Amino acid sequence: MATDVKVPVLGESITEATIGEWLKQPGDPVKADEPIASLETDKVAVEVPSPVAGVMGAHAAKPGDTVEVGAVIAVIEEGGAAASAPAAAAKPAPAAAPAQIVAPAPAPAPAADDESGPPPLSPAVRRLVLEHGLDPSSIKGSGKDGRLTKDDVMAAVKSGAAQPAAAPATTPAPATAALPATGGRREERVRMTRLRQTIARRLKEAQDTAAMLTTFNDVDMTAVMEARAKYKDLFEKKHGVRLGFMGFFVKAACQALKDVPSVNASIDGDEIVYRDYVDVSVAVSAPNGLVVPVIRDAQDLSVAGIERTIGDFGKRAKDGTLKMDEMKGGTFTISNGGVFGSLMSTPIINPPQSAVLGLHRIEERPVVRDGQIVARPMMYLALSYDHRLIDGREAVTFLVALKNAIEDPTRLLIDL
Template sequence: MTTEIRVPTLGESVTEATVATWFKKPGDTVEVDEMLCELETDKVTVEVPSPAAGVLADIVAAEGETVGVDALLGNISESGNAGPEDTKPRAEDTEETEAEQPANGEKEATEGGETVKVMVPSLGESVSEATVATWFKKEGESVEADEMLCELETDKVSVEVPAPAAGVLSKILKNEGETVEAGGQLAELNSGDGGGSAKAAPAVQDEGAEGEAYETKPNRGSRSDTEDAPSAKKAMAEAGLSRDQVTGTGRDGRVMKEDVAKAISAAKSAPAPEAKAPPRAPVPADDAAREERVKMTRLRQTIARRLKDAQNTAAILTTYNEVDMTAVMELRKTYKEEFEKKHGVRLGFMSFFTKACCHALNEVPEVNAEIDGTDIVYKNFVHMGIATGTPQGLVVPVIRDADSLSFAGIEKAINEKGKRARDGKLSMAEMQGGTFTISNGGVYGSLMSSPILNPPQSGILGMHKIQERPMVVNGEIVIRPMMYLALSYDHRIVDGKGAVTFLVRVKEALEDPQRLLMDL
């Protein structure tokens, strides 16, 4: 029986790729899900796993060739599955065999019952590693099927790892704070009658106990001499760069096309050496004893990097205004109970601001656009990012097509995504694709601030605390609930006139909400 190897889905709007590297040769034995080859697109590198166990019969698309989605790459003959080599227990087999196993576990027989491996689940597109944040169970404790064992932390989200079977947690292989790769092993469960005895697994299993599946198995495709992507070789030759002038970010340090582009860009800009932070001043011994040093979480490191990148890349400018919240507060007070009774969700301020921003973006589309190289990409839709503070740090879930949602639809989406953000259950997809962002510092008591852009977006609105202040209305001094608004924008694409116009339209819509109904 022959199984075809085909090009997987390459991502939105990506239709073709280049075959970068084959990790196997015709005649080599392969296991299910073992990496066969690597494809390179304009944006990312895609690994192609084996759809079946057997022997690589032939390679249809050689290295350097361009292939489309679902194109034939090669064929696997399953007849080699019964060969004598396959009957010998090997570390590779214990790591890779997944037939008829739980989603994140692998099983093997032991004297005390059955050992189930707890594996790192899929971490999301382009995410290859995570940090073990918390173990909810200790070695020797009983667990139920699907009970949460531990929590992993990636650059963006937290991933919970459920127990693949009921039994006893016999061995933890990755402790809190350690880094694990997608597909690596976290722990072992004893699901048989052996209880908590946690008998040692065969020696061949211990060889891979650290879960470093990609680094330790020779048949995984590693080579003694790392071969760079064909497109990268060509780009280096055209640019006159030597191999040691480019830092590879691919598997085993392979140089990819984007690595060459970065090296060329760095050479052209030739920036002055980056100023390093001054060395830490000596700390008196009595003060040092009272200090606590904690490593930054991956999420916090990513937040720091992205915010600094925004400052280094965009020409950020902020314009301010203030809005009288009287009309919105009276409208909310009038319909609050009826709204909640009908829609099952409270009527908050965020839906008013979201609607007002969508209205203003329609008139000033450059605030909803982004820069891509020398092009300006205008978005004929609004995917609204709502900045949300969580115990782990700031995240920005995206409300898709917010411009087409009702007040109730917006409130429901904000509540649902806000809860998922606080629980650390947001997926990568839920935080990507935003075109504009709203940040509400007022919930923390902020009176005025300058929000920073969320790249590659060109605008972000900062809301602040509502505070009663004396205002002159029709020649009289009256007390009104006022809020300062701040719009930070990328001055490379948004002119001052457009930024001020946007903020004025938001102000007008909030002070006279009927304008939203009239589209004025």
């Protein structure tokens, strides 16, 4: 008996997806609810679980194909090869029966090896592994079920922990089929993922629609760094999450947005929509690229609540378990390029939002304090905004309010 595997409901207004990769191949044993395929939607990657236990049957679509919600993409043979062996043995065997019985016997062995072996690699991770010539089995995966992520591979490259891939022990190919060992010029064409296509389209729409401008400021991180160093152990012990910088910036941004409401507003036709709440979109890294989940009603959360929410988003982004609804409806975005080493950037707004705050790396720079040149841990801030709605005066006022709150965190407690 075969059971159809269908594309699940993907969220409101999402009617189709793209096959990202097959996690199980025909003949592989599968367990009930075990992921067998990865689908890419406009915003997230979604895993398709097996509805029953059995053996993977034929694929009805290949990676890169677009499939609609409810479409059959594969079948699961219940019992599969395991059930067919006794049946074959029960039938009267002709003279060649021993050979017929022995022939399929090795088939389950590779399947068992596949199940207990390393999890499959995503296309992006596979490219990185090949580019750097690494053995993926020597890298510890942090993703779901121990899968490798792009961050795992890059961390292994930087630390030198990964082993080089072993040379394949195969018969040498004919000389005419061999690629040049050195000096070759090769190109690779890889189809853009649905997520990357959506990102490209929306960013271009933002440039075409909004009158974008970026205003810069810098902030002395001394006070926040001292507070973090002093309280991080107690904070983690009490709240179960590490104290980072984003909690301070989200809290300070909420306070500054209250003082400059146009930065939290949006344009709808010929009307301006002002809000008395702040839903902060926070860019976090996922295996397939950056995703932007939303912290709802951030203005009502404590620093601990903000850090817990961000920590949960980061973990589930790596596992690929973020939900569609968690990435909709933000009113203001904070993007921290500093974690990748960025010194300065001009971030692009995420329509229909009207502004995005870019954070960057912290580095010691000479500044003047009380007539003396001293070294201070400084960070550049960048606010990109829609000039149709936000004037330069309002953008600068917002950045100054944010700067004051970060340089003197007491202001966050007494609402200054």
